[in-house]
Amino acid sequence: MLLNQFLLLAAALFSIGVYGVIARRNGVAVLMSIELILNAVNINLIAFSAVHGDLSGQVFALFVIAIAAAEVGVGLAIVLAIYRNRHSVDLDELDLMKG
Amino acid sequence: MALASAASMALPGTDDPINVSQTVGFGVIAVIMVVSALRVVTTRNVVHAAMWLVMVLAGAAAQYVLLAAEFVAVAQVMVYIGAVVVLFLFGVMLTRARLGTDADLTRKNWYGAAFVGVVMLALLSFSLVDTFSDAKVPEDRRTGLAPSVAPGASAEEVEAALADPNVGSNTAAVSDSLFSQYLVPFEVVSVMLTAALIGAIVIARRD
Numbered sequence: 001m002l003l004n005q006f007l008l009l010a011a012a013l014f015s016i017g018v019y020g021v022i023a024r025r026n027g028v029a030v031l032m033s034i035e036l037i038l039n040a041v042n043i044n045l046i047a048f049s050a051v052h053g054d055l056s057g058q059v060f061a062l063f064v065i066a067i068a069a070a071e072v073g074v075g076l077a078i079v080l081a082i083y084r085n086r087h088s089v090d091l092d093e094l095d096l097m098k099g
Numbered sequence: 100m101a102l103a104s105a106a107s108m109a110l111p112g113t114d115d116p117i118n119v120s121q122t123v124g125f126g127v128i129a130v131i132m133v134v135s136a137l138r139v140v141t142t143r144n145v146v147h148a149a150m151w152l153v154m155v156l157a158g159a160a161a162q163y164v165l166l167a168a169e170f171v172a173v174a175q176v177m178v179y180i181g182a183v184v185v186l187f188l189f190g191v192m193l194t195r196a197r198l199g200t201d202a203d204l205t206r207k208n209w210y211g212a213a214f215v216g217v218v219m220l221a222l223l224s225f226s227l228v229d230t231f232s233d234a235k236v237p238e239d240r241r242t243g244l245a246p247s248v249a250p251g252a253s254a255e256e257v258e259a260a261l262a263d264p265n266v267g268s269n270t271a272a273v274s275d276s277l278f279s280q281y282l283v284p285f286e287v288v289s290v291m292l293t294a295a296l297i298g299a300i301v302i303a304r305r306d
Contacts, residue, residue, distance in 0.1 A: 001117065001118060001121055001122055001125060001165075001235065001236040002117070002234070002235055002236070003231050003234035003235060003236055004227055004228060004231050004232065004234065005122070005125060005126075005129070006125075006162065006166070006236075007227045007231060008224055008227060008228075009129045009132065009133070009162070011220060011223035011224055011227060012133050012136075012220060013132065013133070013136050013155070014219070014223070015216040015217070015219045015220035015223070016133070016136045016137060016139075016140055016216065017136070017140075018212075018215060018216050018219055019140055019212045019213055019215065019216035020139065020140030022206075022211070022212035022215060022216075023140065023205050023206055023209040023212035023213070024140065024204060024205060024206070025203060025204060025205065025206055026145060026204050027194070028145055028187060028190045028191055028194060029140075029145055029148055029204060031187070031190075032139055032148055032149065032152050032187060033139070033140055035152060035156075035179070035183065036136055036139060036140075036152075036155060039155065039156065039159045039179075042159065042171075042175075043159060043162060043163075046162070046163050046166050046168045046171060047166060047236070049166075049168065050166040050167060050168070050236050050237070050240050051234060051235075051236055051237070053237065053240075055269065055272050055273050055276045056276065056280075056281075058168050058170070058171050058269065058273050058276075059273060059276050059277050059280075059281050061163075061168070061171050062170075062171060062174055062273075062277070063284060063285075063288055065171075065174055065175060065178050065179070066178075066288050066291075066292060067288070067291070068178075068179075068183070069178050069182060069183060069292070070291060070292050070295035070296075071295075072183050072186055072187070073186065073295055073296065073299040074295050074298055074299050074302065076186055076187070076189075076190040076299075076303075077298070077299035077300075077302040077303035078302055079190060079194060080190065080193055080194065080302075080303045081302050081303060083193070083194040084305070089194045090203065092206070
């Protein structure tokens with residue numbers, strides 16, 4: 001197998017995730033797009049780990065999985081707090097910090 | 100030639116053998132993953148987006164198995180599909196009561212975001228093809244473990260242990276690496292998970 005097929009798949013997932021982060025208005029949908037980006041990074045780490053025969057890539061993929069879980073927990077807690085205060089998770093309406 | 104081509108055949112234009120079954124499996128899973136990822140960011144129903152995300156995550160786990168990273172694949176299934184997607188569904192349930200289609204899920208000017216995504220994909224693809232055009236994943240993807248030498252072994256026993264390649268499962272090698280070389284980052288991650296858990300409770304609590 002070529003290394004490039006995994007890297008191109010990860011690049012496609014990363015670009016789709018970037019599109020989702022920019023285009024989505026719902027806070028939960030944006031968090032899902034961030035998960036796509038983190039998965040693309042993980043595929044890259046595992047692919048390079050296999051190519052170099054070095055397991056550090058797999059260990060760091062496990063770290064990325066753990067950090068993604070923590071990020072989703074805190075992110076959804078923030079979305080819930082925003083929903084309780086503003087009764088909306090529409091990111092276009094969250095302009096409190098606009099001058 | 101006919102028998103040999105069933106297992107491996109030369110890459111067009113070169114003499115390098117490629118494993119046909121693995122490459123076909125990769126292609127099928129990759130197409131499923133890309134289509135599902137596109138549905139995640141385009142569907143008008145948040146719950147459907149979570150279900151398509153399950154397809155992407157399961158496909159990623161399958162790719163990890165293809166790359167002989169079985170422990171990461173199992174962790175992916177347990178953490179992502181088991182926990183994160185359930186968390187997403189709870190988030191959808193608690194933030195929006197109606198589960199039907201929602202036309203406002205995507206911005207009006209989504210084509211700007213699509214332009215950014217396409218340009219990013221083009222740049223990444225060009226640089227990747229340019230840089231890693233001939234890099235290949237090795238056929239034998241098991242990693243050697245540290246040679247097992249008993250404490251106080253004689254020089255001959257050490258020589259014998261070094262001569263015998265201690266090839267085992269990647270899971271054993273990952274655990275060796277995680278609990279020796281990367282022990283401090285591992286502990287830091289566990290502290291961070293605790294901090295994130297307490298932080299999430301504090302943020303989401305109704306006070």
